[in-house]
Amino acid sequence: MEELEENDFLEELNYGTQELPDVTQRLGSLEEVKREPGLEHFERLIVHLDMDAYYAQVEMKYHNIDITKPVAVLQWNSIxxxxxxxxxxxxxxxxxxxxxxxxxxxxxxxHVATISDKQILGSDAPKTYGGGRGPPVKEAIPEQVKEPEIMEVDYFDYDSYSKQKEIPLPCAVVVDAHHDDEDFVIEDYQTFIPSSICKVSVLSSNKNLPPMKRFRVETREKEIQKFSHALYRNQSKKIFEILRRYGGIVEKASCDEAFIDLTECINKRYEELVRTKADSIFGEVLENWKEAYMFGHKEQGEGLFKPENLWDQKLFLANELAYQMRQDIKKELGYNASCGIGYNKTLAKIASAQNKPNAQTVVPIRYLQIGLQPIKINSVRFCGGKLGELLTRNGVDTMGKIQQMTVQMLNQMGLSESSADWLKNLSHGVCHESVKERNLPTTANAVKNFKKVHTLEQLENMITLVCYDIITKIKEYQEEFMIFPQTFSIGFFDVMDRNAFKSRRAKMVSPQDFNKDTRSIITIVREAIRAHAPQILPGASALSVSVMNFKPLSHYEVKTKALNTFFKAADYQEYAKLQEKERLQFLERQKQMDAQKLLIMQKRDEYPVGFKRSQPVGASSDQGAMKQMVRKEQQSKQVNGGIMQFFKKSFETADK
Structure with a gap:
């Protein structure tokens, strides 16, 4: 459709108000509520919980940083x-x-935790990459993550000379040019700082450092290190353990985000309250509404908000349960979370973002339509990208504008019939997407970008870094989900094909081999890279390793058990019986061979002496039969020999 000014476009559409059934008035009995048209879409109770600035919260807790301070988490030089x-x-x-x-x-x-190839390989290189946390190789393993320490933010300046100096810091640093009259003499420490760098920053528990004027920037050596998010995954695991206590269906959207379907939990709780408290279910706890914002209402809470129908009552219970979840996370882990409580995933997610941080928002039916009107299209799930661009280009940028459009109008903009129906329903708060348990990972990836290298020796360090990261993830999945991958793949840019990205798959080592020596993965990845070296080198600048096709550990145990059963030691009596049977069969076949040979000789003796014949009668068929019997005899001996050898080895194994 041709682009129009927003006002012109809205006027051309000739908006008409399309209202849903009026449910803002008090409804009567439960039977009347059930008969109310249009409410069948509001029977579910979904919570969307989203951690507030999750990475920053984890780092602030880990380093015990004052919550009033502005904090940024770096990955190399980017926030x-x-x-x-x-x-x-x-x-x-x-x-x-x-x-x-x-x-x-x-x-x-x-800075996020990083791992170094030298630390992985056990080198004596300075272990200065932990940012005050200790060696990053320990940071990458969840079970070895340390508890938060009381850290002090220190800072000092020094004016460097033309020569290079070293500073006594347990982390890497970066600074800007700064000159001061005062000079610090620093020596006999590991971390190396070039002479051009004058101002140093550190997050450290070392109280012997001079007072710092102000805190600056910490960096890492990108070319010889790889970042690790193991600490965030470890804390995420604890958060989801809390969410699952409440018995709802928990869908993991990301490490810091979840959808929880509380429908069954709330229905059971509602029935129990009805049996025990009758009409006074909500009389004693109405003040809890003040802990939440009402979607479509400007102020927090509504004073004594009295639920007017069955949906309001159950929404009240879901709001209370969501509040308990947030309090448990805060009490046990120290993290703040925001959440939205609605009748479907879309409403819950929209609501959770309305009043961040550390707040929750409920979506009562009475405010649903007015609350959706100002919501931007691009902020709604699945409405970004090309769909959002199409709508915005045609002057439709809010849900309220879609509410007033017909399906035919949306079709004229280029949307299909099904997409137009879906979008129209969504603008009125109708979404049928269910919450599904998606807790088992399907893949795990590790990627490293680096400056171009031209030899296998130079690429070795990168292989080690990437493999160590994937090893850490496989260990986590084994412990948490009891699964193990069947396949791994390497990804690279093909220098022989205009640097097109290529991937190559191979069979994964067994769980038994992996647990005996986790570096077995490094070995097979090295072999795969050597096999494709002409495509990778020279000029390699990135490398990825992925594992996939996860199977339960029990799957591998069954295979191992089957092989052990097949190769178990044979019984001596069974072996003797089989040996005797084979001997008798051999004698029987020998008798048949002798009889056949005798018959052939007798036929040859029937011809007169001196009688010549190029092909005696019966000679061809008899000779063919004889050759066939000889072949069968040879095959039989080979089979019998293999069987005898198998039992012989079995006896030797049993004796041992």
């Missing part, structure tokens, strides 16, 4: 996560640390 203090100051993700410092000069930066 990947921010707490809300930093966000409210105008700092944004994807900024570099230096850009963030221009916005707010007192920013605190914490």
């Amino acid at each position: 990947i996560a921010l707490n809300y203090v930093a966000k409210n100051s105008g700092v944004k993700r994807s900024m570099t640390c230096y850009e963030a410092l221009e916005v707010r000069s007192d920013m605190i930066f914490v």
Whole structure:
């Protein structure tokens, strides 16, 4: 459709108000509620729980950083996560640390944990990559993650000379040019700082460091390290353990986000309350509504919000349960979370984002339509991308505008019949997508980008880094889900095919071999890379390793048991019987062979002496039969020999 100004387009559509059934008034008995048209879509109770600035919260807890400080999590020089203090100051993700410092000069930066190939291989190289946490190789293993320590933020300046100096810091650092009259003499420590760098920052528990003027930026050596998110996955596991206590269906959307279907839980609880408290179910706990915002209502809570129908009552119970979830996470782990409570996944997710951080929002039917009207199309699940661009290009950028459109109008914009129906229903809060348990991972990946290398020796370090990351994930999956991959693949850019991305699959080692020596994966990945070296080198700049086709560990145990059963030691009596049977069969076949030979000789003796014949009568068929018997005899001896050898080995194994 031709692009129009927004007002012109809306006028052309000739909007008409299309209202859903009026449910804002008090309804009577339960039977009347059930007969009310249009409410069959609001029988489920879904919670969307989203952790607030999750990565930043984990790092702040780990380092015991004051919650009033602006904190950013770095991955190399880019910000990947921010707490809300930093966000409210105008700092944004994807900024570099230096850009963030221009916005707010007192920013605190914490780098994600990294692992070093030298540490993995047990080198004596300085272990300075933990950011005050200790060796990153330990950080990458969940069971070895340390509890949070009381850390102090320290900072000092020094003016360097033309020579290079070393500083006594347990982490890597980066600074900007700074000159000061005061000079610190530092020696006999591991971490190396070039002479051009003058200002140093560190997050450290070392109280012997000089006072710092202000906190700056910590960095890592990108070319010889790989980041690890094991700490975040470890904390995520604990969060989901809390969510599953409540008995609902928990769908893991990401490490810090979940959908929980509480429908059955709330229905059972409602029936129990009806039996025990009758009409006074909500009389004593109405104040709990104040803990939540009402979607479509500007203020937090509504004072004494009295549920007016069955849906309001159950929504009240779901709101209370969601509040308990958030309190448990805060009490046990120290993290804040926000959540939305609605009648489907879309409403719950929209609601959870409305009043962040550390808040929850419920979606009562009475405010549903008015609450959806200002919601931007691009912020709704599955409405971004090309669909969002199409709608925005035609002047439709909010759910309220779609509410007033017909399906035919949406068709004219280029949407299919099914897409138009789906979008129209969504604008009125109708979504049929169910919450599904998706807790078993299907793949695990590890990727490393680096400067171009040209030899296998140079690529070895990268192979080790990537493999160590994937080894850590496989161990986590074994412990948490009791699964193991059947296949692995390597990914690379093919230098022989214009650097097109290629992947090659191979069979994974067995769980038994993996548990005996986890570095067996490094071996098979090296072999795979050597096999495709002409495609990878020279000029390799990235490498990925993936594992897939996960099977339960019991699947491998059954296979092992079957093989052990097949190769068990034979019984001596059975062996003797089989040996005697084979001997008798051999004698019988020998008799038949002798009889056949005798018959052939007798036929030859019937011809007169001196009588010549190129092909005596019966000679061809008799000779063919004789050759066939000889072949059968040879085959029989081979089979019998194999069987005898098998039993002989079995006896030797049994004797041992």
